[in-house]
Amino acid sequence: xxxxxxxxxxxxxxxxxxxxxxxxxxxxxxxxxxxxxxxxxxxxxxxxxxxxxxxxxxxxxxxxxxxxxxxxxxxxxxxxxxxxxxxxxxxxxxxxxxxxxxxxxxxxxxxxxxxxxxxxxxxxxxxxxxxxxxxxxxxxxxxxxxxxxxxxxxxxxxxxxxxxxxxxxxxxxxxxxxxxxxxxxxxxxxxxxxxxxxxxxxxxxxxxxxxxxxxxxxxxxxxxx
Ligand SMILES: Cc1cc2nc3c(=O)[nH]c(=O)nc-3n(C[C@H](O)[C@H](O)[C@H](O)COP(=O)(O)OP(=O)(O)OC[C@H]3O[C@@H](n4cnc5c(N)ncnc54)[C@H](O)[C@@H]3O)c2cc1C
Numbered sequence: 001x002x003x004x005x006x007x008x009x010x011x012x013x014x015x016x017x018x019x020x021x022x023x024x025x026x027x028x029x030x031x032x033x034x035x036x037x038x039x040x041x042x043x044x045x046x047x048x049x050x051x052x053x054x055x056x057x058x059x060x061x062x063x064x065x066x067x068x069x070x071x072x073x074x075x076x077x078x079x080x081x082x083x084x085x086x087x088x089x090x091x092x093x094x095x096x097x098x099x100x101x102x103x104x105x106x107x108x109x110x111x112x113x114x115x116x117x118x119x120x121x122x123x124x125x126x127x128x129x130x131x132x133x134x135x136x137x138x139x140x141x142x143x144x145x146x147x148x149x150x151x152x153x154x155x156x157x158x159x160x161x162x163x164x165x166x167x168x169x170x171x172x173x174x175x176x177x178x179x180x181x182x183x184x185x186x187x188x189x190x191x192x193x194x195x196x197x198x199x200x201x202x203x204x205x206x207x208x209x210x211x212x213x214x215x216x217x218x219x220x221x222x223x224x225x
Contacts, residue, residue, distance in 0.1 A: 008033050009046075010095045013068065015087075019150025021076045022119065025086065027069040027095075029062070037063055037106060037126030038192075038220070041099030043071070051081040057224070059122040059194075060100065061153070063130045072122050072152050074225075104194065104220040106130065111139040111189035113181050115174070115203050118146050120195025123220045125153050127192065128163045135162045139189070141181070142166070145174040145199075171202075178203045182210035193219040 010027040017023055035041075040059040058071040075083045089095070106112065106127045114124040121144050131140045144151055145168040157165045168174045182191070191212065193203045200219045207217055 005098055005101065006032070007096055007098050008041075010043075010069065010097055012089050012091055012093050012095075014091060015089075018072075018152045019148060021074050022072060022150055022152045023075050023087070024061075024070055024072045024152065025089075027071075029067050029069045033069070033097075033100070035060055035064055035100035037130045038104040038123055039100035039102045040104075040123075040220075041097035041101060044096050044098075045082070045085055046094050046096060048085055050085060053080070053082060056082055057101075058097075059104075059220070061122040061125040063126050063133070066129075070125070072119060074119050102220070104192070104218055107190045107218075108136055109138070111185060112141070112192065113185065113189050114142040114192045115178060115194070116142070116144050117174070117195030117199040119152065119225075120199070120220070120222060121152050123194035124192060125156065128160075128165075129156065132160050132162045139185075140164065143168060143174065143177055143181075145169070145171070145195075147171070171199075174199075175202065175206055178206045179210060182207040182212050186211060187213050187216050189216065191217045193217065195222060196225055197221040197223060 008030040013026040015023050015025045040057050042055050043058050061070040116124045128142045140163040142165045149169050191207050193200050200221045204217050
């Protein structure tokens with residue numbers, strides 16, 4: 001483990017289902033867990049035999065000053081043993097997390113445009129919530145794509161004033177929106193792209209195709225799906 005990375009015990013408060021297969025897990029925020037919005041951790045079960053991989057990366061979907069640590073994931077009808085055992089967790093049960101990890105974090109003094117696909121919204125939620133709470137006077141836009149229209153965390157964004165939130169339900173619309181945004185903002189914005197690797201590659205290619213410098217683009221690929 002690096003110097004900054006530590007292990008924390010997480011105590012479950014509850015979980016919420018969104019649509020058919022998204023689950024948000026709410027844990028008590030550990031007192032000493034200091035992270036930047038958008039970072040992630042390496043989660044493990046405690047005292048359980050797990051078939052297959054014993055660790056999963058999940059992004060901290062909260063802001064650093066919330067008192068609940070939120071993560072969200074997809075759990076379908078034939079889940080991995082790791083995720084099946086997450087669903088078995090009851091209030092008061094624990095997991096551990098090593099972290100924080102990663103550099104998918106906010107450049108605070110620049111316009112910000114977020115493109116999130118499906119569960120990729122976990123990596124954007126903390127940053128857009130931070131921007132809503134600490135108005136930086138910049139243009140901030142979140143575009144969330146989900147083809148079944150199950151938009152995780154939609155409730156959290158509904159009264160936002162400082163971040164414009166848009167929803168897309170097809171890949172084609174998302175591609176058009178990405179091209180339009182990049183054409184309009186060029187290098188006057190940072191672009192944050194998160195979700196499955198195919199989505200991230202497609203959207204970053206479109207943005208660069210409009211002449212945006214790759215240095216203006218940050219991305220988080222959720223490998224493992
Ligand atoms: C930086 C980062 C942040 C992430 N944040 C989130 C998050 O917030 N929410 C979320 O739901 N998921 C997130 N993920 C993905 C997450 O860690 C899991 O990999 C994912 O949820 C699938 O887990 P599973 O138990 O359903 O699938 P598994 O049963 O573990 O695997 C599904 C399939 O993927 C293959 N696979 C497993 N691991 C890898 C790998 N590393 N590379 C390529 N193929 C692999 C397996 O062979 C299998 O075919 C993140 C991943 C990364 C790298």
